[in-house]
Amino acid sequence: MTGSILFEAIVFLAGAIICVSIAKRLGLSSVIGYLLAGVLIGPYVLGFIGKEGEDILHFAEFGVVMMLFLIGLEIEPKNFWNMRKTILGMGGIQVGGTMLLSYVLFAFFGFDWKVSLVISMAVALSSTAIAMQTIKEKGLMDTTFGTSSFSILLFQDIIVIFMIGAIPLLSNTTLETKTEDHGTSMSLIDSLPLGFQTLAIILSVVVIVVLGRYLIVPMLRKVAKAGVRELLIAAAFLIVFGISFIMELVGLSPALGAFLGGVVLSNSEFKHELESTLEPFKNLFLGLFFMAVGASINFIVIANNPLTIGGVLIAIIVIKAIVLFITGSIFKLKLDQKLLLSFSLAQVGEFAFVLLSFAFGLHILEQEQMDMMLVVTALSMSLTPIFGVVNERFILPKIGTKESVKRPMDHIAKSHKIILVGFGHFGSTIGRFLRSHGVEATILDHDSNRVDFLRKMGFEVYYGDATRQDLLESAGIAEAKIIISATNKIEVSKAISKIIKEQYPHVELMIRTKNRYDAYELLNLGHENIYRESLDTSLVLARDVLSKMGFRKYTLNRQVQNFKKYDEDSLRRLALEPKREEDYIFKAKQELAQQEKFLNEDLKRGVVEYDSHWDSEYIRELLNKK
Amino acid sequence: MKKILILFSHPRLEQSRVNKILIENIINKKGVTVHDLYECYPDFHINVPFEKELLSKHDVIIWHHPFYWYSCPPLMKQWIDMVLEFNWAYGPEGNALHGKICLNAITTGGSKEVYCSEGYNSFTVKQFLRPFEQTANLCGMTYFPPFAVMGTHNLSDEALDEYKINYGKFIDLLQANLSINDMDNKSFINDIPKLKTI
Numbered sequence: 158m159t160g161s162i163l164f165e166a167i168v169f170l171a172g173a174i175i176c177v178s179i180a181k182r183l184g185l186s187s188v189i190g191y192l193l194a195g196v197l198i199g200p201y202v203l204g205f206i207g208k209e210g211e212d213i214l215h216f217a218e219f220g221v222v223m224m225l226f227l228i229g230l231e232i233e234p235k236n237f238w239n240m241r242k243t244i245l246g247m248g249g250i251q252v253g254g255t256m257l258l259s260y261v262l263f264a265f266f267g268f269d270w271k272v273s274l275v276i277s278m279a280v281a282l283s284s285t286a287i288a289m290q291t292i293k294e295k296g297l298m299d300t301t302f303g304t305s306s307f308s309i310l311l312f313q314d315i316i317v318i319f320m321i322g323a324i325p326l327l328s329n330t331t332l333e334t335k336t337e338d339h340g341t342s343m344s345l346i347d348s349l350p351l352g353f354q355t356l357a358i359i360l361s362v363v364v365i366v367v368l369g370r371y372l373i374v375p376m377l378r379k380v381a382k383a384g385v386r387e388l389l390i391a392a393a394f395l396i397v398f399g400i401s402f403i404m405e406l407v408g409l410s411p412a413l414g415a416f417l418g419g420v421v422l423s424n425s426e427f428k429h430e431l432e433s434t435l436e437p438f439k440n441l442f443l444g445l446f447f448m449a450v451g452a453s454i455n456f457i458v459i460a461n462n463p464l465t466i467g468g469v470l471i472a473i474i475v476i477k478a479i480v481l482f483i484t485g486s487i488f489k490l491k492l493d494q495k496l497l498l499s500f501s502l503a504q505v506g507e508f509a510f511v512l513l514s515f516a517f518g519l520h521i522l523e524q525e526q527m528d529m530m531l532v533v534t535a536l537s538m539s540l541t542p543i544f545g546v547v548n549e550r551f552i553l554p555k556i557g558t559k560e561s562v563k564r565p566m567d568h569i570a571k572s573h574k575i576i577l578v579g580f581g582h583f584g585s586t587i588g589r590f591l592r593s594h595g596v597e598a599t600i601l602d603h604d605s606n607r608v609d610f611l612r613k614m615g616f617e618v619y620y621g622d623a624t625r626q627d628l629l630e631s632a633g634i635a636e637a638k639i640i641i642s643a644t645n646k647i648e649v650s651k652a653i654s655k656i657i658k659e660q661y662p663h664v665e666l667m668i669r670t671k672n673r674y675d676a677y678e679l680l681n682l683g684h685e686n687i688y689r690e691s692l693d694t695s696l697v698l699a700r701d702v703l704s705k706m707g708f709r710k711y712t713l714n715r716q717v718q719n720f721k722k723y724d725e726d727s728l729r730r731l732a733l734e735p736k737r738e739e740d741y742i743f744k745a746k747q748e749l750a751q752q753e754k755f756l757n758e759d760l761k762r763g764v765v766e767y768d769s770h771w772d773s774e775y776i777r778e779l780l781n782k783k
Numbered sequence: 784m785k786k787i788l789i790l791f792s793h794p795r796l797e798q799s800r801v802n803k804i805l806i807e808n809i810i811n812k813k814g815v816t817v818h819d820l821y822e823c824y825p826d827f828h829i830n831v832p833f834e835k836e837l838l839s840k841h842d843v844i845i846w847h848h849p850f851y852w853y854s855c856p857p858l859m860k861q862w863i864d865m866v867l868e869f870n871w872a873y874g875p876e877g878n879a880l881h882g883k884i885c886l887n888a889i890t891t892g893g894s895k896e897v898y899c900s901e902g903y904n905s906f907t908v909k910q911f912l913r914p915f916e917q918t919a920n921l922c923g924m925t926y927f928p929p930f931a932v933m934g935t936h937n938l939s940d941e942a943l944d945e946y947k948i949n950y951g952k953f954i955d956l957l958q959a960n961l962s963i964n965d966m967d968n969k970s971f972i973n974d975i976p977k978l979k980t981i
Contacts, residue, residue, distance in 0.1 A: 178939040214861075730825050 165222065168205040169213075172198045173366055173444050173765055186291050189542040194710050196452020196539075206452050206601060213711045214449035214510070219401075220442025221507065222284045224398050225314070225412040226306070228289065229419020230428055232296075237420055240308055247484050248312020251502075254480035262472060268526075271327045275516040278320045284506030285310045285412065286443055287541050291501060302494040305485065306502055310458070317508050318358075321408075321515065328519035361407045365400060369421030377427045379773060381605040381620055393434045396422075419736040424606045428600070429619045432631035450507070453533040460529045470533050477503040493553055500548040504537040510569045574637040576601065578623040580611060583669055583690065584643030588616065598641070599632045624652035626660065634661055642668045645690065647675040654682055673728060680732040689728075696720060784814050784958050788841035788887075792848045792859040793818040801890050801935045801943060802849065808947045809954055816841065820858050821892065827861050834866040839879060843957050844924070847888040850978055851903075853911045855887075863918060872922045881923035884957070886930065886972065887915055888950070894934035908933075909970050911945045925963055 163718055172194035180190030198205040205214075232240075256277045263273035287305055297303045380388045397415055403412030422428065457465055478499040486494035510531065517527045575600040577588055584600070591598050602608050602620045611618045621628040623642075634640065640657065642650045651670050657666050667686040670676045676687050700713045789809070793802050796819075818837065824830075838844065848855045868875045889908070898905050898911075911928045912929060919926040930953055932938070932946045956977055969975050 717830065718826065768863050770868075776874075779870060779874070 165206065168198050169445060169448060170196075172448065177695075178744070179443070186294055187444070187544045188287055188290055188294075188447055188547065189253075191447035192451040192539045192542070194453060195448035197451075199452030199454065200454040201454075212451060217442055217446035217449050218507065220444075220585055221440055222415045223397055223399055223409045223439040223442060223667045224286065224289060224411045226400070226419040227432060227435060227439055228461070229421075230423045230432055231417040232420055233423045234420055236251045237313065237517070240304065243305065243308040243488070244312050246691060247318070247488055248309045250484045250487060251309050252281045252313060253479055254318055254483065255477055258476045259473060261437075262476065272286045272526060274327065275324060275512065275521055276526075278324075279509035279512040279534070280477070280505050281339060281503040282317060282508040282512075283477070284309060284504050284505045284538050284541070285314065286446055286507060286672055287504060288501050291542065291545060297497075300494065301490055302497045302501075305488065305490065305498055309481075309484075309502060312418070313506070313508070314410055314416070317512070318409055318413070320512060322514050324512065324521070325519060327516075327521055335738070344583055357407050360419060361414075363408065365373035365417050366404065366421050368399075369418055372417075373422065374425050374427070377430075378605055378609060381427070381430075386557065390434050394433075394438075395437070399719050425614050426449065426605075426618055429599075429628060430621045433621070433625070433627040436627070436631065442637040446507075450535050450538055454539070455528060455532050455533070457489050458532045459536075461637060462529075466536070467490060469529065470536055470540075473505060473533065474537055475505045496548055496552060500544045501541065503544065504535040504541040506538070509534040574633055575599070576629070576632050576637050576640040578602075578618070578620055578640065578642050578649070579644035579669075580607065581643070583645070585611070585616075587641060599630060599637075613759060624649055625654050628657060629653075634664060637661075637664050639667060642666065645671045647671070647678065650675075651680065652680070654679065656685060658683075673709055673731075676728060680729060692721065692749070693725065720744055729766045785842040785884075786840065787815045787845065787957055788837060789845045789847050790820060790859070790862065791815045791817055792856050792862070794821055794856050794858070796821070799849070801932055801946070802847075803939065804943060804947050804957075805888075805890075805932070805950050806847075808951050812951075812954060814958055821856075821863060824858060824908065827858060829862055829865045831865055831868070834862070835868075835871065835879070838866070838883075841883070843884045843886075844880075845888050845930075848876045850889040850891040850908075850911075851905075854857075854914075864959065865929040867918070867922060876899060878923060883924045884927060885919040885922075885924040885960075886927035887912055889933045892934070892936045894937075895931075898933075907970065908976055927961075927963070928966055928970055928972045934969050947967060949973060949978065 173191060176194035176197065177187050177190035180193070197203055199542045200206065259280045260273050260277040263276050264270060268276070288310060292298055292303050292306060299308070320341060345399055377389075377392055380392045393710050396418065400414045400418040401411035404411045410655060422431065460778055481499040482495050485498050490498065512528050513522065513530050513534075514653065516522045517524070522530075575591065575596060575598040577584055577591075580588060580600050580602040586601075588598055589599060597617065602611075602618055603620070603622050605620050608618045609619045619632065621632075623629060623632075629640075636654075640653065642653050644650065647670065650670070654668075657664050665686065666684060667688070668679055668684060670679060671689050672689065672691055676689055679687050696717045696757045700710075700717050703713050704710050788867065789806075791802075791806060793799055796803060808815060809815055816837070846855065846859060847934070848859050854860070855913075862878055871879050874920075891898070891908070893902075893904060896902055898906065899910050900906070908929060908931060916926045930950060938946075953972065961977070966972070967975055967979050972978070
């Protein structure tokens with residue numbers, strides 16, 4: 158019954174949909190939902206998924222790769238370089254401290270030193286998938302806690318390469334048996350001497366950076382010009398698969414390579430396009446990954462020695478949490494941030510599966526030891542979201558040292574996010590003025606040639622179609638305060654307006670329109686912030702004409718302001734009148750009649766509006782009447 | 784309870800320590816309207832009908848502004864020019880403001896000592912404010928001595944805090960009812976006995 162792929166797909170998808178929506182309804186992280194779904198469909202509860210769960214686990218690790226690629230996209234090379242001290246410092250202390258303590262623990266309980274060392278390596282690593290997914294879901298990426306967690310996880314991603322390199326040295330078996338057993342490895346460089354291995358690793362990193370700059374970006378430009386939506390999806394996958402392949406070729410972690418690739422592309426105009434394309438796939442793959450973890454929990458092993466497993470599990474989590482707390486203290490994190498860090502990284506991560514099975518293949522570990530550690534790993538991962546809930550609901554509220562929310566006046570520019578759609582002549586003027594006040598809007602434009610050109614001029618412009626909700630989302634619409642539609646295409650403005658009205662009513666929409674008719678439509682949709690491009694400039698020109706004819710400039714300036722107010726008011730009155738728009742000729746006639754009406758009214762009223770200020774003649778006249 | 788209109792004019796509020804604190808303290812008081820002129824009319828195009836309406840809804844008008852070059856900032860003068868119309872605020876039929884109370888609330892960089900015949904400013908604050916006093920008189924309003932925060936260049940945080948509290952108390956007194964007899968011939972409303980006793 159479990160043989161068919163379709164059936165498996167149905168089991169996984171249904172499990173995910175049911176459990177995740179229940180978890181979300183209860184206000185829990187989606188990770189808990191996925192893990193629970195995995196346990197349910199796994200071999201020990203409903204039994205829909207048997208041994209193949211492990212294959213799925215390998216396949217679903219691709220979700221972790223995608224996640225790191227997406228994280229890389231959000232970190233610009235400059236910021237990455239700035240983080241080097243936290244990465245090395247926090248990561249080093251965490252991995253070193255955890256390894257030391259757990260080695261002492263296992264050695265104390267009589268394990269062989271090699272076994273203790275391998276286990277302590279596996280235990281030191283946390284789960285990037287679980288921790289980062291939870292952090293992103295809660296929107297904590299920009300806090301000290303977020304960056305600290307990320308730094309530590311990144312360090313682990315790097316150090317795991319050396320761990321995998323070191324494990325064979327512990328083995329008594331010969332190299333030949335090793336390559337046979339370690340079937341997943343297809344590394345080219347295993348047979349090379351150590352110096353060349355290092356060289357190959359450095360070379361592959363350089364290759365990724367160069368490829369990113371000189372091959373991927375031009376390719377994406379070509380694809381964007383073709384204007385076929387699914388080609389962009391294909392291109393995004395090609396990038397991630399390609400990088401993973403290169404990395405596996407030289408024996409590096411594909412996740413690390415994907416992260417590097419992301420960092421390289423984070424400066425490119427396709428950042429948000431790639432994000433919005435990969436985001437849903439990443440989430441699905443990660444979900445699959447979590448379900449596979451849930452399904453791999455071996456309940457028979459637990460039932461056989463519940464006390465040992467429970468003891469080891471608690472000991473490891475306590476050790477990890479203490480080391481994390483100390484690491485946080487050394488780097489002067491606030492108490493609530495330290496607690497968050499300790500709780501969210503205290504699990505044993507997915508790398509443990511890789512290290513443990515690798516060491517088992519080299520006959521360092523015995524079957525029993527490996528089974529125990531695999532169960533502990535899976536259990537600790539499943540417990541993380543639960544710890545998070547406990548910390549969040551019961552511990553943090555008692556401390557009350559939240560991230561400071563007080564922002565001084567000059568941070569207006571930083572704390573309000575602006576999205577600018579359309580960066581033609583109109584939009585770029587807006588962008589320049591905002592920038593002169595330190596406000597860096599996120600700019601979206603649909604013309605790939607222009608995007609390319611403007612990026613060369615130093616503007617942060619992204620390619621993409623702003624009428625797509627997913628693109629607006631990756632541009633940060635959820636946290637935005639204002640979105641500016643600076644395109645003169647009414648269809649685009651209306652599409653954005655629809656998304657804002659339905660999904661993001663808190664975001665203010667400010668719209669450029671071509672003429673009165675577009676303005677009517679938008680007014681009737683309930684928008685107030687409408688800027689007609691045909692109003693201001695034409696009045697300034699008219700003012701200068703009258704000035705050249707001898708009218709005084711200040712008087713003209715005041716009349717321009719009066720005229721504008723009059724016109725804006727009449728626009729709002731006319732928008733309310735029912736319009737029979739289907740008849741084009743009628744519309745054209747109506748427009749002419751309207752223009753004539755305005756002109757006549759202006760003439761009748763004399764100079765626009767009654768104005769007696771600074772008018773001594775008027776006072777004399779009134780006084781003489783008496 | 785008297786309704787109070789604060790016509791606040793400061794061209795660079797974001798840089799003003801004293802005025803920001805004074806205004807923040809009273810902006811949410813019941814029966815007090817703080818009308819931020821530079822925020823409402825950045826292009827100096829004052830909506831006269833709206834301003835007239837606003838004036839007629841209030842009993843006390845406070846011109847609150849920094850004391851630039853012995854006078855008010857330009858938008859405040861623009862407001863006086865535009866809003867106080869002939870035959871509305873003054874002139875044979877101009878009695879819209881009759882009976883209302885009017886005063887200046889000012890902040891000066893120089894201390895009280897330099898505003899006298901011996902000081903380098905040669906004249907007192909009261910003398911410099913004559914145009915405002917006469918404007919109020921011509922419109923049939925009762926003009927009170929000014930509320931003044933002086934020497935803002937060297938004002939300590941504690942002293943500023945005291946001014947802030949006093950401005951709030953003074954607004955309370957105005958709302959409750961304060962007459963010209965309470966002024967006790969003081970040059971500054973800060974010094975009247977009623978404000979000193981509470």
